[in-house]
Amino acid sequence: MISVKQLTKKYARNLAVDHISFEVQKGQIVGFLGPNGAGKTTTMRMLTCFLPPTSGGATVAGFDVLEQPLEVKRRIGYLPETPPLYPEMETGEYLTFVGRLKGLSGAELKKRVDYVCERCAVADVRNKLLGRLSKGYRQRVGLAQAIIHNPDVLVLDEPTAGLDPKQINETRDLIKGLAGDHTIILSTHILPEVEQTCEQVVIISKGKLVATDSVTNLQNRARGAESLLVEVGSRDGAVDSTIVVKRLQQIPGVSRAQLKTTHGDRNVYEVESQKGFVRGELARAVVQAGWDLNELRPAAVSLEEIFLQLTKAEAPVEATSRGAE
Amino acid sequence: MRNIWIIWRKELRSYFVSPIAYLLLTMFALIFGWMFWNMLAAFVVYGMESQMRGQPMPMNINEEVIRPLLSNIGVIGMFFVPMITMRLFAEEKRSGTIELLTTSPIRDMEVILGKWLAAVTLYFSMLFFTALNFLFLFKYGNPDWKPLLVCYLGLLLQAAALLALGTFISTLTKNQIIAAAATFGLCLMLWLLSWTSSYETSTWAQVLSYGSIVTHFESFARGVIDTKDAIFYLTLIFLGLFFTARSMESLRWRS
Numbered sequence: 001m002i003s004v005k006q007l008t009k010k011y012a013r014n015l016a017v018d019h020i021s022f023e024v025q026k027g028q029i030v031g032f033l034g035p036n037g038a039g040k041t042t043t044m045r046m047l048t049c050f051l052p053p054t055s056g057g058a059t060v061a062g063f064d065v066l067e068q069p070l071e072v073k074r075r076i077g078y079l080p081e082t083p084p085l086y087p088e089m090e091t092g093e094y095l096t097f098v099g100r101l102k103g104l105s106g107a108e109l110k111k112r113v114d115y116v117c118e119r120c121a122v123a124d125v126r127n128k129l130l131g132r133l134s135k136g137y138r139q140r141v142g143l144a145q146a147i148i149h150n151p152d153v154l155v156l157d158e159p160t161a162g163l164d165p166k167q168i169n170e171t172r173d174l175i176k177g178l179a180g181d182h183t184i185i186l187s188t189h190i191l192p193e194v195e196q197t198c199e200q201v202v203i204i205s206k207g208k209l210v211a212t213d214s215v216t217n218l219q220n221r222a223r224g225a226e227s228l229l230v231e232v233g234s235r236d237g238a239v240d241s242t243i244v245v246k247r248l249q250q251i252p253g254v255s256r257a258q259l260k261t262t263h264g265d266r267n268v269y270e271v272e273s274q275k276g277f278v279r280g281e282l283a284r285a286v287v288q289a290g291w292d293l294n295e296l297r298p299a300a301v302s303l304e305e306i307f308l309q310l311t312k313a314e315a316p317v318e319a320t321s322r323g324a325e
Numbered sequence: 326m327r328n329i330w331i332i333w334r335k336e337l338r339s340y341f342v343s344p345i346a347y348l349l350l351t352m353f354a355l356i357f358g359w360m361f362w363n364m365l366a367a368f369v370v371y372g373m374e375s376q377m378r379g380q381p382m383p384m385n386i387n388e389e390v391i392r393p394l395l396s397n398i399g400v401i402g403m404f405f406v407p408m409i410t411m412r413l414f415a416e417e418k419r420s421g422t423i424e425l426l427t428t429s430p431i432r433d434m435e436v437i438l439g440k441w442l443a444a445v446t447l448y449f450s451m452l453f454f455t456a457l458n459f460l461f462l463f464k465y466g467n468p469d470w471k472p473l474l475v476c477y478l479g480l481l482l483q484a485a486a487l488l489a490l491g492t493f494i495s496t497l498t499k500n501q502i503i504a505a506a507a508t509f510g511l512c513l514m515l516w517l518l519s520w521t522s523s524y525e526t527s528t529w530a531q532v533l534s535y536g537s538i539v540t541h542f543e544s545f546a547r548g549v550i551d552t553k554d555a556i557f558y559l560t561l562i563f564l565g566l567f568f569t570a571r572s573m574e575s576l577r578w579r580s
Contacts, residue, residue: 050577074430078428100331101429
């Protein structure tokens with residue numbers, strides 16, 4: 001549905017987007033992830049024909065963003081970082097205006113306005129001035145205007161920025177509900193958001209593509225071996241951690257064990273093992289040694305860690321390239 | 326066409342839901358009424374005096390009231406142009422709604438024409454209400470209506486040209502005050518360019534004077550449609566809108 005090839009955007013001095021390539025299949029939700037200033041907004045603006053690329057190109061629904069911008073714009077719905085609302089307009093009136101801009105008219109326009117009002121839960125503020133709406137409503141009206149012409153592709157720039165936790169959840173659910181009918185690209189710097197809403201993730205850092213994969217694959221990739229967190233304690237005070245580590249390492253299948261955190265008497269150890277179940281062995285070993293097994297859980301690797309790993313790995317490359325200039 | 330109409334409607338609406346349109350209409354009507362009343366009173370007093378002297382001079386309401394009045398209004402109108410155009414693009418740029426317009430399936434030129442035509446329409450309605458004053462003249466006298474109409478056409482053309490330039494300036498900044506100040510300065514300069522001709526007769530002075538927007542109004546004020554002057558205004562309109570289009574395009578390359 002979306003195909004980006006060697007997309008590059010150069011501003012006067014800095015390279016905002018540096019030869020990015022990725023593909024998005026129909027009906028997918030793709031998380032566009034990166035720290036602030038990584039080039040997410042710039043990339044989205046190029047996809048929506050707001051900015052022309054310096055070099056490289058992209059096609060949306062088979063149309064080139066440079067050659068056939070009008071065709072692309074017809075098939076894309078875009079929610080910029082700040083929803084583009086006219087404060088002096090009422091919600092319904094605004095949606096009608098946007099619908100007309102996107103080429104709708106007559107009975108169909110009316111039907112679509114009713115539909116998006118319902119879908120985005122803004123029907124109750126239909127006759128209110130946009131300037132008076134709360135942040136959550138403004139965001140939802142922004143979403144409503146993005147889907148008014150039932151576009152193939154939705155581009156959402158930080159759709160949950162500045163919302164309270166309840167609104168964030170509502171917005172996420174709404175976006176998830178929109179997938180299937182639409183192909184969605186959503187940018188964010190909040191990692192759990194990607195884990196919760198997206199199937200595919202594209203990570204960029206400093207304008208460069210760092211990784212693109214499915215969320216589960218990425219988690220597996222970073223995890224490699226299974227890793228467990230074990231909390232070991234004892235009734236008679238703290239257990240010497242070196243003894244525990246030594247004992248844990250003796251368990252067959254364990255490749256590495258180390259002390260991770262200490263809270264008073266409670267020590268948490270991280271145990272890595274090759275694929276296979278070592279939890280039973282582990283529990284038995286701890287109990288047989290006379291210690292208390294307070295907790296035993298798999299250490300889920302969050303995207304956050306993957307993200308930090310990936311963007312950290314990129315840093316030295318960046319440094320050398322800068323040094324070479 | 327349809328897209329131009331959509332934008333035109335939206336712009337006009339935002340003029341008329343805010344106090345802007347009403348404020349401009351009221352101020353313009355007040356100033357016009359005041360000038361009209363004073364000039365007419367002077368005309369009547371002068372006419373009575375000349376009759377009392379026993380040797381009535383031939384007097385012409387077109388020449389002595391309508392023409393100077395509308396020439397003055399042409400200049401006063403320049404003060405209103407920045408207030409009309411300053412928000413056209415500057416406001417959209419500041420609030421980010423420009424992103425909606427430029428990512429919708431609509432051409433830049435359609436946006437520009439829609440906005441400019443809305444500005445011209447507002448100015449037209451300002452002129453329309455002033456025209457009501459002349460109904461009195463037609464009731465109590467017999468002015469020639471054709472030169473009056475030509476005068477109004479000239480006013481509208483002059484304003485349309487300035488509004489096009491104002492629209493261009495509005496694309497250059499996010500700040501409405503800056504847009505207004507720059508447009509105001511430009512309007513004044515275009516007016517004052519003609520001053521060179523009062524003491525110099527060199528080619529340069531003539532060229533500068535030709536560039537002045539008011540010198541081209543004189544023929545209209547006399548009630549004559551001079552093609553040369555009409556073309557001057559049309560050229561300015563074209564240039565203004567052309568620069569606006571270029572500027573809007575460059576927004577994308579620069580921003």
